[in-house]
Ligand SMILES: Nc1nc2c(ncn2[C@@H]2O[C@H](COP(=O)(O)OP(=O)(O)OP(=O)(O)O)[C@@H](O)[C@H]2O)c(=O)[nH]1
């Protein structure tokens with residue numbers, strides 16, 4: 218089974234777990250006071266963050282990207298560089314009267330990217346500039362891009378002013394809601410241009426790249442283009458056949474990287490995944506950096522369950538907070554287990570939770586677990602003194618989630634868990650005080 222297929226199966230399991238949460242909660246291997254199971258359900262189902270993650274997983278979809286840049290600046294190359302694979306383009310559909318094309322990138326019959334590509338810069342002014350901008354504006358409204366990538370060639374200083382001028386006009390029109398990235402392309406050609414291996418860039422090359430970046434930043438800020446970060450990249454790849462764009466999609470699929478000159482593409486992916494819609498970000502990562510997709514989902518899940526735990530502490534309930542928190546933590550552990558693809562079930566997740574208590578790491582829940590061992594999970598003792606503060610509840614669940622992530626996903630050794638929990642607990646406390 219392919220890595221991606223395997224990952225899709227794991228996501229299905231997580232989604233299924235959520236969709237059948239009722240049943241799961243009713244059969245958790247815990248003794249719980251009457252009515253506690255309903256409270257657990259309510260706490261999880263009413264949490265916005267958890268909802269958002271699950272909805273994001275269910276509705277994951279290809280990112281929609283607006284690419285702006287001159288002919289030859291490297292728009293098509295950048296997309297292939299993002300994937301590290303040559304993806305065939307569907308036939309472009311022309312939009313409006315100007316050079317505006319819409320197409321998809323596909324892999325194994327599946328759409329991985331939807332793109333609108335505009336070669337507007339410097340080429341539209343002569344004929345009919347107003348209608349070019351109008352076309353673009355309408356296209357953006359219809360297309361609703363997740364991000365705008367504005368490409369400028371790092372080695373063509375003379376053009377940068379013009380490029381920035383153009384982007385400003387567009388940006389003023391389109392508005393500032395959409396993440397804008399100014400991508401400086403062709404940085405492998407920055408002096409000393411003989412150095413092409415990205416891991417061999419020397420200090421003078423790195424300094425020159427840095428200075429191109431500051432030039433661009435200054436131009437943008439002089440033009441009052443706010444909120445655009447500048448990311449210098451090289452999308453340079455030599456494939457095992459020449460003129461890959463002339464090959465058939467069948468042949469393109471077979472292309473192999475002969476020389477990989479890509480530089481800083483990871484930073485671009487990272488910015489995009491952090492700043493675009495969750496549904497699109499998951500899809501992007503599934504096709505580019507699968508491990509990061511897993512971590513992003515589990516991090517969001519941990520945060521969601523942490524916040525739900527904090528809510529428990531703030532809500533008056535007729536039994537001990539712990540009677541609600543421990544089952545929630547157990548469900549979080551099961552979810553992370555499913556996400557990791559390991560063979561966890563309710564029982565083994567419970568054992569994991571108990572063992573966390575046994576290692577005696579600091580933090581809520583754990584202290585309780587440490588004191589009482591597995592008996593702590595026989596949650597029948599309601600009463601006074603059992604309430605916890607919301608920050609303690611958040612940090613405790615957060616730490617347990619991080620420990621599960623480390624153990625199931627990153628496969629760290631059990632001996633390292635106490636230290637990981639301690640750090641996570643501190644991190645959880647710091648997050649709460651923000
Ligand atoms: N050295 C180097 N060459 C690049 C880089 N990016 C693209 N190229 C080359 O530049 C040429 C043009 O790249 P494309 O990706 O086709 O440019 P484009 O912006 O899609 O051009 P149009 O489709 O005509 O608008 C190709 O020969 C690429 O191999 C880069 O980062 N470094």
Ligand SMILES: [Mg+2]
Pocket residue numbers: 292293294
């Ligand atoms: Mg192109």
